[in-house]
Amino acid sequence: MKTILSLGAGRSSSVLIAYLLREAAANNWKIIVGDISVEAARERVGASHHGEAIRFDVNDEHTSKKTIAQADVVISLMPAHFHPIVATYCLALNKHLLTASYVSDEMKALDYEARQKGLLLLNECGLDPGIDHMSAMQVIDRIKQQGGKLISFESFTGGLIAPETDPENPWRYKFTWNPRNVVMAGQGTAKYIQQGEYKYIPYQQLFTRITPVHVAGYGDYEGYANRDSLKYIDTYQLEGIQTMLRGTLRNKGFCSAWNILVQLGCCDDTYKMEGVAAMTHRSFINAFVEAETNVSLEQRLVKHFSIQLDGPEITRLRWSGLFDDEPVGLNNGTPAQILEYILNKKWKLNEGDNDFIVMWHRFIYELKGKHHEIQASLIARGEDATHTAMAKTVGLPLGIAAKLLLQNKITSRGVAIPVSPEFYIPILDELKTLGVELTEVEK
Numbered sequence: 001m002k003t004i005l006s007l008g009a010g011r012s013s014s015v016l017i018a019y020l021l022r023e024a025a026a027n028n029w030k031i032i033v034g035d036i037s038v039e040a041a042r043e044r045v046g047a048s049h050h051g052e053a054i055r056f057d058v059n060d061e062h063t064s065k066k067t068i069a070q071a072d073v074v075i076s077l078m079p080a081h082f083h084p085i086v087a088t089y090c091l092a093l094n095k096h097l098l099t100a101s102y103v104s105d106e107m108k109a110l111d112y113e114a115r116q117k118g119l120l121l122l123n124e125c126g127l128d129p130g131i132d133h134m135s136a137m138q139v140i141d142r143i144k145q146q147g148g149k150l151i152s153f154e155s156f157t158g159g160l161i162a163p164e165t166d167p168e169n170p171w172r173y174k175f176t177w178n179p180r181n182v183v184m185a186g187q188g189t190a191k192y193i194q195q196g197e198y199k200y201i202p203y204q205q206l207f208t209r210i211t212p213v214h215v216a217g218y219g220d221y222e223g224y225a226n227r228d229s230l231k232y233i234d235t236y237q238l239e240g241i242q243t244m245l246r247g248t249l250r251n252k253g254f255c256s257a258w259n260i261l262v263q264l265g266c267c268d269d270t271y272k273m274e275g276v277a278a279m280t281h282r283s284f285i286n287a288f289v290e291a292e293t294n295v296s297l298e299q300r301l302v303k304h305f306s307i308q309l310d311g312p313e314i315t316r317l318r319w320s321g322l323f324d325d326e327p328v329g330l331n332n333g334t335p336a337q338i339l340e341y342i343l344n345k346k347w348k349l350n351e352g353d354n355d356f357i358v359m360w361h362r363f364i365y366e367l368k369g370k371h372h373e374i375q376a377s378l379i380a381r382g383e384d385a386t387h388t389a390m391a392k393t394v395g396l397p398l399g400i401a402a403k404l405l406l407q408n409k410i411t412s413r414g415v416a417i418p419v420s421p422e423f424y425i426p427i428l429d430e431l432k433t434l435g436v437e438l439t440e441v442e443k
Helices: 011-027 038-045 061-068 080-093 111-116 131-145 179-183 203-208 231-235 254-264 281-286 297-305 312-319 335-347 389-406 421-433
Strands: 002-007 029-035 051-055 073-076 096-099 120-122 149-161 190-194 197-201 211-215 219-225 243-251 355-367 370-381 414-416 438-442
Touching: 002 011, 002 389, 011 029, 011 038, 011 051, 011 389, 029 038, 038 051, 061 080, 073 080, 073 389, 080 096, 096 389, 111 120, 111 414, 120 389, 131 149, 131 355, 131 370, 131 389, 131 421, 149 211, 149 219, 179 335, 190 219, 197 203, 203 219, 203 254, 211 243, 211 355, 219 254, 231 243, 243 254, 243 355, 254 297, 254 312, 281 297, 281 335, 297 312, 355 389, 370 389, 389 421
Parallel strands: 002 029, 002 073, 029 051, 073 096, 096 120, 120 414, 149 243
Antiparallel strands: 149 355, 190 197, 190 243, 211 219, 219 243, 355 370, 370 438
């Protein structure tokens, strides 16, 4: 019997654990689900005879290693900063590790030891990063095999809400994954290449420099650049490409309203604010706006940002409760922590809400002296507030990769991401049977 240890029983884990438990009977597996909250782990395991729920504290090295020693493969959906710690435990115990998070410098430094021990430390095997890599490489490799040369590659992915969910919500957005990651998104400088020129967008400009995206059958969106698109030129083997841009997708109008919160300083996580225990939503926003006698907060924002009092930005901020006199409900916190707490009151997925994934790629390539364009899009819809589209598209690739690894169908070792055919062909094939598939249109 093989054992898979799945760490983290949060929002993104529901579909992964359900998939592993379904596959356990046919494959003679045991699934151990570990979380700092054993109750959360028990909820994920349910009544399955193939699963076991345990408390797992990554900071308790002795107990963590004892647990990892029982496993053949470890999957981590814990916060990304814990992955290198888990990886060092796995290396010490000769265990494979799979995650959905970006490869960190700390993880990258473990590559040599993992290769020496014949272990796979697979990262970026979720949605974005993950399915975006695999679906892109499938098309890129096909174009190259036909003798084509890539000139431009653009890719945007967004976790949104379904059209019928919360129709009064002007943002067309709720938290479908870690709220803190949403509030902190984009901090740092975005780097990409466009028409042969290197481009850099500092955080304070990020939400003003957006790319319009049209997805056939679903409408118009806007995308903002991810932190570093340049590193994927080598990863995707696209040396000499003229445009390489990866980014995050949002519904139209989101970025201009979010930019106000960025410019005010509401997303700053570097200091604690004063008087938080007595703070209201309105006084939180007011703390970042210059005082002016007999002028309302809204009017001062209108003046400062040159927007309309009845315009879409003020409408979105008002809908989120940011002008309400409701107490925040925290005793202390940074601006980013307070903003997250306030937004979560309106932005949390409720029972009956469905989330919605939109992924869009555009490939422009030259073949036999002519330019060609392929647009590919993926749409995934959540079943409910637990079995979300985000959980499905993050969890299923990890579960499939674990199965392939235990079946000895993956030979890659060291720190890796799923950009080679041995990953993307079987994972995308199985995802298709599970209703997750990109549609291609040749322009």
